[in-house]
Every structure is written in structure tokens, then in C-alpha cells.
Amino acid sequence: QVQLQESGPGLVKPSQTLSLTCTVSGASISSGGYFWSWIRQHPGKGLEWIGYIYESGDTYYSPSLKSRISISLDTSDNQFSLKLSSVTAADTAVYYCARERGEGIDYWGQGTQVTVSS
């Protein structure tokens, strides 16, 4: 059974960098064909796809966040990570890591609440 689990601080100060890690079990992030993704959901709002990383290391970032975002792979620990710099209150959201297989996201993490506040 594939499982994804987000981890990281739930509170980040404005202007700092938000760092989250997704630990994958039951599947190897080195296996081909999947887009390891980050998605967020603002309070009471819809889903916003942030970006993905392919097993080759190729990445794609949302144009609206591209200047502040970085997604990386750690194949030795079977994890992938998100860094979002210069955060503001507008970055307060539930952050999900997920596995997009090209035909839909078949596995999601449970989500982690991140609040930006001083």
C-alpha cells in the first residue's frame, strides 16, 4: 500500500522559508512514470497545484510561485521536499504531497496545515 506523509513546521514567520518533506512508503520515488507533486488548499478554498518533480529530477513550478519555489528529491530516503521562500499570510494553507500518475492523482498525503504568522 502506497502512503505519503507530509512533515514540517506548522508555523512559519513572514518572510521566512517554508520547508516541507513528503516521505513515501510502499513505492520508490525513483520508479518512472510518476509526478511527485505538491498541492495546497487555502482555508475554505479550492485546490492549487504548486508543482512537481519527476524521477529524473525535472521539475515544473506554478508560474505564480515560480520565483519562490523549489522542489527536490532525496532518493536515499525516498522523500521529496518543498521549499517556499519569502512567505506571507497568503501562503497559509493545507499543503498536500501527492503522486500524479499522468491519469490522475492516485495517492495523497493526509495534508499538513501551515500557518504564516509572527
Added chain:
Amino acid sequence: QSVLTQPPSASGTPGQRVTISCSGSSSNIGGNTVNWYQQLPGMAPTLLIYSNDQRPSGVPDRFSGSKSGTSASLAISGLQSEDEANYYCASWDDGLNGPSVVFGGGTKLTVL
């Protein structure tokens, strides 16, 4: 403002059939398949329909999807109280910066 357009709400009584629409453009729905997600309150979304009309194992056949041109629809027949949730459509988008996943704004389904 979401790239894909969904009605913000829908409702029906138990046993009824309801449909939820999703409208896009040639760069997303028009040239790619559509997936639908169900998000129960306080939970992560789950895949409900993929590749326009395919159901993952475990999804009841009360749920069906279709696509025509740049629009797609999710239909739920024999509505049940446990279907009360938010529903999101999604598709790949062939943007100038590379392929990305775009979502609809979500439709809150209320079972009356």
C-alpha cells in the same frame, strides 16, 4: 480564479441524479483527459474518475464521467447522504511554460 470552471454548488435529494459541469479550453480539457476528485469534510481528496470516464477500483458505478470538446461532466445517480462533499475536476494543461495540472474551483454538493 481557477482555470477550469465549475458551479460553486449543486444539490439533490436522496435517490436523485445530479450532474456537475466543468468547463475549460483547448489547452487543457480540449486536448487532455479529465479527472474528478471527491473531498469529504476534513479529508484529503480522493480520485473518483480518471481519464474522463474510468472509475478506480472501489468507486461505485453510481459515479460516471464524460467529456465533450472543452467540457466535462460528473454524474452521480442514486444520490446518497454520504455523497455530500466537494467535487473537483482537473486536467493537464499544455501551457507555454510546460505541462501543468489545473483544477476547477470545486462544487459543493449538498444532499437535501
